[in-house]
Amino acid sequence: MQSKELHYDSDAVAFLEELWGEGFLSPGGPAEVARLLEGVDLAGKTVVDIGCGTGGITVSLVRDYDAGKVIGLDVEAPVCEVSRKRVEEAGLADRIEIRQVEPGPIPLADGSVDIVFSKDSIVHIPDKETLTKDAFRVLKPGGMFVASDWLISHDGEPSPEMAHYIAEEDLGFGMASPNRYRNALEAAGFIDISMKNRNPWYREIAKEELARLERIDRAKFETVITPSDLVSQIATWRAMVVVLDSGEHCPHHFRATKPLS
Numbered sequence: 122m123q124s125k126e127l128h129y130d131s132d133a134v135a136f137l138e139e140l141w142g143e144g145f146l147s148p149g150g151p152a153e154v155a156r157l158l159e160g161v162d163l164a165g166k167t168v169v170d171i172g173c174g175t176g177g178i179t180v181s182l183v184r185d186y187d188a189g190k191v192i193g194l195d196v197e198a199p200v201c202e203v204s205r206k207r208v209e210e211a212g213l214a215d216r217i218e219i220r221q222v223e224p225g226p227i228p229l230a231d232g233s234v235d236i237v238f239s240k241d242s243i244v245h246i247p248d249k250e251t252l253t254k255d256a257f258r259v260l261k262p263g264g265m266f267v268a269s270d271w272l273i274s275h276d277g278e279p280s281p282e283m284a285h286y287i288a289e290e291d292l293g294f295g296m297a298s299p300n301r302y303r304n305a306l307e308a309a310g311f312i313d314i315s316m317k318n319r320n321p322w323y324r325e326i327a328k329e330e331l332a333r334l335e336r337i338d339r340a341k342f343e344t345v346i347t348p349s350d351l352v353s354q355i356a357t358w359r360a361m362v363v364v365l366d367s368g369e370h371c372p373h374h375f376r377a378t379k380p381l382s
Contacts, residue, residue, distance in 0.1 A: 144177015
């Protein structure tokens with residue numbers, strides 16, 4: 122699991138949910154979750170949600186996709202508390218368990234889940250090779266690893282523009298390339314690996330988000346976080362747009378399957 126350093130305090134959560142929707146700490150809302158899960162049958166299945174955050178997607182996996190049981194994992198106590206409250210309010214405590222966990226291996230038994238799911242959270246886990254092996258371990262034969270993450274387009278050192286963006290984010294990003302992800306999944310034993318570059322989509326969405334922060338909804342955001350914090354967020358978005366436009370920042374969807382035997 123990811124670093125235990127606190128990245129999502131109440132102010133950060135309030136800002137991101139104002140930007141991306143209640144219960145969402147990454148872009149795209151329900152529509153992007155639907156694209157990520159298109160063609161994946163969760164009905165009656167056991168799902169582990171790595172980096173469940175404030176639980177908006179975790180609840181949706183049961184409410185909207187009929188998952189039988191979801192285990193939401195996160196290392197940060199504040200978001201786990203919010204997530205548990207959201208689960209209770211949704212009346213889904215019998216089907217969703219939220220666990221605050223320590224960084225390290227996924228705390229589940231071998232072959233115990235049908236789907237390993239994550240949306241834009243494993244960027245906080247630098248060791249992709251250990252992560253993919255652990256995902257393979259906890260999956261049942263025939264199970265799937267379905268995730269989105271924020272990637273860098275190449276191996277090696279980031280460009281100065283990318284290094285500046287990562288420093289502005291200050292979220293402990295451990296970005297990896299599509300090539301490194303694919304190699305890690307193959308080495309873990311996965312088959313039927315597919316990867317989809319979401320840069321063309323988010324490149325345009327991020328510019329709309331920046332316009333909201335700078336002009337359209339600035340007054341509203343200044344009631345959510347302090348004006349000085351908003352200035353910092355605007356600087357982050359400006360830096361992000363540069364590396365999205367260059368293609369170096371390339372969010373991806375990926376899927377992979379554990380063989381039946």
